[in-house]
Every structure is written in structure tokens, then in C-alpha cells.
Amino acid sequence: MASVSGLCSSFPSLKPNNRIGGELSPVRKDSLAVSTRSNSSFKHSVARELSADLSKTNDVAGLKQAKQDGLEKDPKALWRRYVDWLYQHKELGLYLDVSRIGFSDEFVSEMEPRFQAAFKAMEELERGAIANPDEGRMVGHYWLRNAKLAPNPFLQVQIDKTLAAVCDFADAVISGKIKPPSPEGRFTQILSVGIGGSALGPQFVAEALAPDNPPLKIRFIDNTDPAGIDHQIAQLGPELASTLVIVISKSGGTPETRNGLLEVQKAFREAGLDFAKQGVAITQENSLLDNTARIEGWVARFPMFDWVGGRTSEMSAVGLLPAALQGVDIREMLIGASMMDEATRSTVLRKNPAALLALCWYWATDGIGSKDMVVLPYKDSLLLFSRYLQQLVMESLGKEFDLDGNRVNQGISVYGNKGSTDQHAYIQQLREGVHNFFVTFIEVLRDRPPGHDWELEPGVTCGDYLFGMLQGTRSALYANDRESITVTVQEVTPRSVGALIALYERAVGIYASLVNINAYHQPGVEAGKKAAGEVLALQKRVLAVLNEASCEDPAESLTLQEIADRCHAPDDIEMIYKIIEHMAANDRALIAEGDCGSPYSLKVFLGECNVDELYA
Ligand SMILES: O=P(O)(O)OC[C@H]1O[C@](O)(CO)[C@@H](O)[C@@H]1O
Numbered sequence: 001m002a003s004v005s006g007l008c009s010s011f012p013s014l015k016p017n018n019r020i021g022g023e024l025s026p027v028r029k030d031s032l033a034v035s036t037r038s039n040s041s042f043k044h045s046v047a048r049e050l051s052a053d054l055s056k057t058n059d060v061a062g063l064k065q066a067k068q069d070g071l072e073k074d075p076k077a078l079w080r081r082y083v084d085w086l087y088q089h090k091e092l093g094l095y096l097d098v099s100r101i102g103f104s105d106e107f108v109s110e111m112e113p114r115f116q117a118a119f120k121a122m123e124e125l126e127r128g129a130i131a132n133p134d135e136g137r138m139v140g141h142y143w144l145r146n147a148k149l150a151p152n153p154f155l156q157v158q159i160d161k162t163l164a165a166v167c168d169f170a171d172a173v174i175s176g177k178i179k180p181p182s183p184e185g186r187f188t189q190i191l192s193v194g195i196g197g198s199a200l201g202p203q204f205v206a207e208a209l210a211p212d213n214p215p216l217k218i219r220f221i222d223n224t225d226p227a228g229i230d231h232q233i234a235q236l237g238p239e240l241a242s243t244l245v246i247v248i249s250k251s252g253g254t255p256e257t258r259n260g261l262l263e264v265q266k267a268f269r270e271a272g273l274d275f276a277k278q279g280v281a282i283t284q285e286n287s288l289l290d291n292t293a294r295i296e297g298w299v300a301r302f303p304m305f306d307w308v309g310g311r312t313s314e315m316s317a318v319g320l321l322p323a324a325l326q327g328v329d330i331r332e333m334l335i336g337a338s339m340m341d342e343a344t345r346s347t348v349l350r351k352n353p354a355a356l357l358a359l360c361w362y363w364a365t366d367g368i369g370s371k372d373m374v375v376l377p378y379k380d381s382l383l384l385f386s387r388y389l390q391q392l393v394m395e396s397l398g399k400e401f402d403l404d405g406n407r408v409n410q411g412i413s414v415y416g417n418k419g420s421t422d423q424h425a426y427i428q429q430l431r432e433g434v435h436n437f438f439v440t441f442i443e444v445l446r447d448r449p450p451g452h453d454w455e456l457e458p459g460v461t462c463g464d465y466l467f468g469m470l471q472g473t474r475s476a477l478y479a480n481d482r483e484s485i486t487v488t489v490q491e492v493t494p495r496s497v498g499a500l501i502a503l504y505e506r507a508v509g510i511y512a513s514l515v516n517i518n519a520y521h522q523p524g525v526e527a528g529k530k531a532a533g534e535v536l537a538l539q540k541r542v543l544a545v546l547n548e549a550s551c552e553d554p555a556e557s558l559t560l561q562e563i564a565d566r567c568h569a570p571d572d573i574e575m576i577y578k579i580i581e582h583m584a585a586n587d588r589a590l591i592a593e594g595d596c597g598s599p600y601s602l603k604v605f606l607g608e609c610n611v612d613e614l615y616a
Pocket of ligand 1: 195
């Protein structure tokens with residue numbers, strides 16, 4: 001069995017940063033705004049004009065010309081382009097090939113000042129600028145893998161202390177020093193309860209890196225779907241008694257996560273188990289979740305920091321604790337991320353893989369998200385990378401307004417599963433159908449651990465087929481003018497996964513600067529949450545009206561119009577219909593006449609009077 005002891009317990013200091021100047025003084029908000037303002041004017045002069053009217057003369061003639069000419073097809077010229085633009089990170093064994101994206105030298109020159117502004121903004125962000133102005137927050141996920149970068153000693157201590165606490169706790173759980181009250185005397189399972197950024201990183205890393213026989217196996221509740229929750233609990237069966245439940249929520253108040261916790265606590269009660277002896281919270285200090293865990297005396301609490309966003313929290317306790325408990329070498333993940341951070345601080349575009357990605361994204365999508373990003377890892381263990389990137393990219397870049405308040409409706413759509421599986425699903429459309437995407441291939445050179453390979457036909461292994469499928473698809477798409485990027489790593493290891501996460505975090509940050517948006521807030525999510533709250537409030541009124549009617553006469557049934565009128569919500573009749581339909585399907589309202597297929601004919605009632613409710 002793998003053990004993290006020794007991997008976690010003593011952390012050698014990570015590589016020092018190459019931050020320009022190296023001083024720790026925070027940067028004023030307005031200095032960040034200056035650089036982004038210039039990005040904004042660029043965006044309007046370039047991206048909008050390009051997409052709106054490609055025939056008009058503007059300041060990126062090179063870009064237009066290249067797009068009109070199509071992609072380079074001469075094999076010799078293409079090979080030269082490949083070699084010329086190939087990025088290699090020697091120590092990480094990571095390559096980035098951007099040769100199949102058709103940007104021209106002129107475009108790169110035009111973009112250069114914008115990239116320099118973006119690099120400056122990233123430097124200021126890393127020094128502690130308020131890079132998330134709407135929320136008045138610093139953005140510090142880069143400090144998590146190199147605490148010396150944090151803008152003050154207090155934060156440095158917080159980071160180091162949390163990391164040490166995560167490692168100590170994981171060691172103690174795996175060794176059986178911290179154990180459940182059950183007779184087995186050892187935790188065998190983790191049930192992670194969280195959603196969005198509080199689930200996607202741990203899910204991706206578990207799939208990518210957990211060994212075949214981890215010290216603790218992990219399951220996830222990442223939704224408020226009761227059937228999904230029941231399924232996870234049922235799968236645990238008697239092992240619920242040896243399950244460590246990790247509840248993860250930065251805000252500590254996300255409804256789906258709260259519901260998951262309440263459902264799990266109910267299951268514990270029904271099994272005669274004491275939840276507090278098996279519960280762990282990862283959340284901001286003094287959040288609702290933190291206070292609950294403290295008051296109820298849960299096994300442990302770990303902090304989430306105000307300056308780390310959910311979607312960039314994989315290197316905080318959110319991602320590190322579950323990973324360490326599964327026997328993943330989290331020190332290696334941090335080193336991989338730190339090495340990539342160092343590489344992506346380069347202010348030379350060609351030497352900065354995150355900037356190269358941002359350049360490709362800008363070119364491929366005209367800087368306005370006109371094409372989707374299809375992420376295709378050719379490795380089963382990286383299946384969830386596209387889902388992880390979907391939140392990282394779309395929640396960060398999908399914004400209505402830019403930093404100057406202009407309506408821009410920015411974003412890049414991300415989807416994908418894995419190759420070559422997807423070749424038998426949707427690659428037909430990518431090759432021949434609507435041209436609304438660019439592809440990112442993720443290639444892993446090592447097929448299997450050394451010594452395990454065999455030739456299933458003379459000279460050819462199973463992994464050769466996977467390789468062939470990737471190369472074949474890349475060529476076939478290119479031949480039809482479909483652009484692609486290829487990221488190559490040697491192996492899927494904690495180090496390479498840490499590096500991939502860091503690469504994309506920085507690419508998103510740089511791209512956000514290029515298009516002048518705040519990548520670190522998510523105001524759009526609030527609208528849906530607010531509307532959901534209003535639906536539940538309306539449901540309570542509907543229930544009260546039906547209850548009142550039942551108390552007057554248990555057989556009295558009401559039409560939708562009568563319910564809407566009694567709720568004083570005639571304009572909400574459609575939503576009332578949906579509420580009734582859902583309640584009827586769950587035996588919480590009875591249909592007296594008609595059916596849900598004919599809303600006008602429908603008459604419903606509760607069938608019983610809840611007197612307590614009536615006078616509540
Ligand atoms: O960690 P929390 O606060 O529960 O939030 C979960 C997720 O919900 C969001 O806030 C969106 O609603 C994400 O940004 C976040 O990752």
C-alpha cells in the first residue's frame with residue numbers, strides 16, 4: 001500500500017521565483033487598470049472589427065490575409081514552422097506544438113505590446129494586486145505552490161501551516177492514527193461533498209493519479225440530485241462506518257453542498273453512526289460550514305483562503321487533502337506547478353507556453369470566442385481534464401462586461417472527452433461539418449509502465465494504435481483547415497498533472513488580460529441561484545394554498561388558475577404548473593382531474609391537512 005508519509009512530512013522549499021524586482025509591496029489597483037485599458041482599446045480595434053467585418057481594412061492586415069489564405073500546406077514549410085515554434089520544457093518533459101494554428105508573423109508582432117501588458121498585469125497579480133476588482137480580492141493561487149511569493153509573511157505562514165496540516169492529517173489517517181469509531185479501526189473510503197471548483201479538481205486528479213489500490217478510495221457527491229446521492233451512499237454500504245466525509249465549500253453556504261451534507265448526515269443517523277467523528281470541513285474561516293463543523297466537533301477543519309478562487313483551488317487543501325489521502329505525491333504536484341509557473345513568467349512570447357496558448361486561443365477565436373475549444377486527451381486517465389478545463393476557462397472567461405464596463409459577452413466554449421474514443425462519436429462532424437472549433441490534443445508519450453508492453457501484431461502495440469489515431473486525426477483535421485494545438489507530456493505523473501493545471505491557469509489569466517475581462521469573479525452564476533431561490537419560495541406558497549384548501553375540505557381540488565390567483569402570482573402560472581407537475585410525480589400532490597399533458601384540465605389537491613403548517 002502506498003504511503004504519503006515522508007512524501008508529505010518534510011517539504012523541501014520549492015524553487016525560488018524569478019519575479020522581476022522581487023519586492024513584496026502590493027501594487028495599486030489603478031496601475032493594473034492602466035495596462036488593461038490599453039488591452040481594451042486593442043480588443044476593440046482588432047477582435048470586434050475582425051469578426052464583424054473581415055473585408056474592412058484594420059490594423060491586423062496580416063491576420064486577415066493569413067485567414068483568407070488558409071493554412072500552410074507545403075510539407076517542408078510546415079515542418080519548418082513546426083520546428084520554429086516548438087516549445088519544450090526540458091525538465092518537465094513537456095512540449096507545446098502550435099504549428100497547426102495559422103497565425104502569421106505579422107499577427108504575432110501586432111499582439112506583442114498586448115502580451116507585454118498582460119505579462120505586466122500577471123506580475124502585478126502575483127505581487128498581490130487586487131486583480132479581482134469587483135470582489136476587491138487578491139488572486140493568489142500561484143502562491144500556493146511557492147509560499148515565498150505571497151505578498152506578506154502572514155500569508156506565507158498560512159500557506160505553509162495548511163500544507164503541513166494537510167500532510168500530517170493524511171499521514172495520520174493512512175497510518176490509522178486517526179481512525180473512525182467502527183471496529184475496523186481504519187478509514188477505507190472518502191466521500192467528498194462539494195460542487196464546481198470544490199469538486200472538479202479533486203475528481204480530475206483522482207482519475208488521473210490515484211493508484212489502483214489507494215489507501216483510501218474516493219467517491220463524490222457533487223449535486224443535489226437525491227438519486228445520485230442515494231447511489232453513492234448505497235455503494236458505500238457497510239463501509240459508511242469507515243468513510244471519511246470531506247465537505248468542501250469555499251463560501252460554506254452553497255445549497256447543493258449543504259443538501260449533500262444533510263443527506264449524508266441523515267444516512268449516518270439511520271446507520272447509527274456519529275457523523276462528527278467522521279466529518280472534515282474545507283472552507284473559509286467562520287463560514288456557515290466552518291461554524292457547523294466547529295460546533296459539532298468534526299474530526300478536522302482546513303482553511304480555504306479568500307484569495308483562492310474555487311476553480312483555481314486544486315493546489316490548496318481542496319485538492320491536496322483528497323489527493324494525499326489517496327496516496328498521490330502532492331509534493332510532486334506542487335513542484336510541477338511551481339516549475340510551470342516559473343516558465344510561464346517569461347516575458348518572451350515564444351518561451352512562455354501559457355502565452356503561446358493564449359495567442360492560439362486569440363487567433364483561433366478572433367479574440368471573441370467565435371470558435372469552441374475541443375480538448376482531446378489521448379489517455380484514459382486524463383478523461384476529466386476537459387471537464388476540469390471547462391469550468392476553469394468558461395467560468396473565468398465567460399463574461400458580459402469588460403473591465404471598463406463595455407458589454408462584450410466574452411468567453412470560449414470548452415468540451416471534449418478523450419481520444420480515440422471520441423473518434424467514434426463526434427469527430428466526423430469536426431472533420432467535415434460545421435467549422436466552429438479548434439482542437440487541443442493532449443499526447444502522453446509513455447504508453448505503459450516500462451516492461452509491460454507487448455506487440456499485439458508484428459511491430460505494433462496497443463499504444464501504437466492510440467498514437468496513430470492521434471496523429472491521424474490531427475493530420476486529417478488539418479488537411480481540412482481545422483486548426484489544432486498539441487500538448488505533449490512524457491507520462492501522467494503528479495508532476496506533469498501539476499504542470500498542466502498551472503499551464504492552463506496562467507493561459508486563462510493571460511488571455512483574460514488580452515480581452516480585458518476579470519477572470520476571477522462569476523457574477524453570472526448568481527442569476528441562476530437567485531431564480532432557483534424564487535422558485536422554491538413560490539413552491540412554499542403553492543403548498544400553503546393547497547394545504548389551506550385541504551384543511552377546509554380534504555376533497556377540494558384547485559385548478560392551476562385558482563392556485564395562481566390564491567398565491568397572488570397570476571403571471572407565474574407556468575412555473576406553478578411545473579411545480580405541480582414535479583410534486584405530482586413525487587406523490588406530494590394528488591391529481592383529482594385531468595393530467596399534466598392538458599394543463600387547463602388539471603385539478604390538484606393535497607388530500608390531507610397539515611394543521612401545524614396552517615398556523616405556521
Ligand atoms: O466552493 P463553493 O463556495 O461551495 O462554490 C462552489 C462553486 O460555485 C461557484 O461559486 C459557482 O456558483 C463556483 O465558482 C464554485 O467553484
